[in-house]
Amino acid sequence: MQEQKIKNEIVKQLQGLSERELSELLSHAKFLKHVKKSVVPMAGDVTKDSFISRYIGGVSHGALANDIDEALYG
DSSP, rough: OOHHHHHHHHHHHHHHOOOOHHHEEEEHHHHHHHHHHHHSOTTTOOOOOSSSHHHHHOOOOTTTTTTHHHHHHH
């Protein structure tokens, strides 16, 4: 039921937007649908079988970035 409330609020907020703003909003909605279909997991979608979860802990050396600011910026 919350989804329908959100959709109704979106429709309500569309009132008064210019054609350019509506076009931009449509473009953003299409982008969100495209991203949803991507194979790269979104933040919060990390599962035990994802690449990042398999990599976590893959480096046991704790000082990889030790003094990196000095090395980068002098």
